[in-house]
Amino acid sequence: MGFLAVLGVVSLPLLNVWGTQSRPIDAWAVVLVVVAAISAGLRWWPLISFGICTISASVYLIVGYPYGSILLCVAVATYTMARRERMRPAVLAAGIALPLLLVHVFTNAAALDGLWGFLPGSAWIVVPFSVGLTRRLVVESAARQRAETERRALDEERLRLASEVHDIVGHGLAAIQMQADIARHVRGRKPEQADIALDAISRASAEALAELRVTLAAIAPHDATTASTESRAPTPGLARLADLCARMRESGVDVDLAITGTPRVLDPAVDVAGYRVVQESLTNVAKHASRRHATVTLRYVLAAVHLEVVNPTAHAGPVSEGFGITGMRRRVDAVGGEILVGTGDGRFRVIAVLPG
Incomplete structure (x- = not known):
């Protein structure tokens, strides 16, 4: 913002010498350049910035001031709008601003005539808008790709954890279920056999819990408690x-x-x-x-x-x-x-x- 304002004000005296205009540089030209430079720096409100900057530049050119750094402000504001604003409002704003910026071709006798007059005015909007839009699409595509990569990694980690828990818990519960069925059938006739089945249930559940701790320790923060638990648990x-x-x-x-x-x-x-x-x-x-x-x-x-x-x-x-x-x-x-x-x-x- 400050750089554009300083550049615009400093370059104005040179335009009086080398510029093509129907009106010499005066205080109003300075005001319009400063307003355009300040508005170009309002990046948080790209539509407002672009609108103010375009109006200032259009008035500047229609009055008859020479081409100068004020058009650089338009280019900056256009790029910012294409880069930050949603597609539909940005295209609509650019479509309205383009003919407004070209009005001076018909009203300013010192401006270039005919189709050649449209080229410089159009370029200050079309080119930065295209560059800003391209940059925005590239950044959004990269963001989507990162999000998709993170989502796939998360899904793979969830699947890995689900498989580990399924193997550990499923195996342990299958063993426990069979031993429980045995204990239930023999508890009246062979109490000693039921005790053996209950001991097997106790061992199976203890081993399943130990393996489950190993799995959970692998995904938990490695603090001292986790490290101690992991070192005591059996490794499959x-x-x-x-x-x-x-x-x-x-x-x-x-x-x-x-x-x-x-x-x-x-x-x-x-x-x-x-x-x-x-x-x-x-x-x-x-x-x-x-x-x-x-x-x-x-x-x-x-x-x-x-x-x-x-x-x-x-x-x-x-x-x-x-x-x-x-x-x-x-x-x-x-x-x-x-x-x-x-x-x-x-x-x-x-x-x-x-x-x-």
């Missing part, structure tokens, strides 16, 4: 497959575990993904299989880990993939592995190949 991984199968046996699922090859340290994401695939597969056996029997095979081969969970099934049609199987696919895809889920030969198979 293929090294704990034997414990997982033992818990499932306690829950009433007959599980055979076979491990071949030399176990090695895997990437933590791969390790957790493999564990969750087996966990979800055994949970599905506990909840849906007609025979609660499963065979788990873990093979360490060169640069890869092969997992296979097989259980008998009477279902021979296509597999209906719920949240659990979808979660397994997402986990395996996230670490660059492959997974196959299907039925055949009276058996249900989950086969996963993970890098490692």
Whole structure:
């Protein structure tokens, strides 16, 4: 604002020498230039700024003052309006201002005549309006892209958390439900068997809560309390497959575990993904299989880990993939592995190949 006002006032004496005008520069010219410069600086009210600036410049030119820095004020106000104002009001205001700014072509004898007279006047509105509008569209597009990226990241994080909670809570509740059913059926005839089932329920719930704490600690702020809790909680991984199968046996699922090859340290994401695939597969056996029997095979081969969970099934049609199987696919895809889920030969198979 101040720069435009100073530039306009300082340049006015030069226009008296080199400018083309029908009226010499006087005090009114100074007033009009200062008003236009001040209005061009009102960025918080772009329409008002543009309107005042355009009217001041039009009066300036119609009276017969020479072309000068007042047109620079018009360009600044036009750019600001196109950049900040909504599209429809900005286009309407520019459409009204353009003929108003060109009135001097017909009223000022010293102005350029004919079509050539329209070119300089039009350019001071058309060019900055186009530049401002382009800049606005670029900024808005970038903002939309950032918002979409943030939304996708948030959705992915929600899905990851939902999968973790589903695997932990679903597995724990399936084991607890089976043991509760056992305890309910034998409590009258075999109280000691009911006590064993209740102990299994207690262990399953404690382990599920411990794993849930690990998951929640991963998304919570890492303060001292979180770090302490996280360090005490067990970390899911293929090294704990034997414990997982033992818990499932306690829950009433007959599980055979076979491990071949030399176990090695895997990437933590791969390790957790493999564990969750087996966990979800055994949970599905506990909840849906007609025979609660499963065979788990873990093979360490060169640069890869092969997992296979097989259980008998009477279902021979296509597999209906719920949240659990979808979660397994997402986990395996996230670490660059492959997974196959299907039925055949009276058996249900989950086969996963993970890098490692």
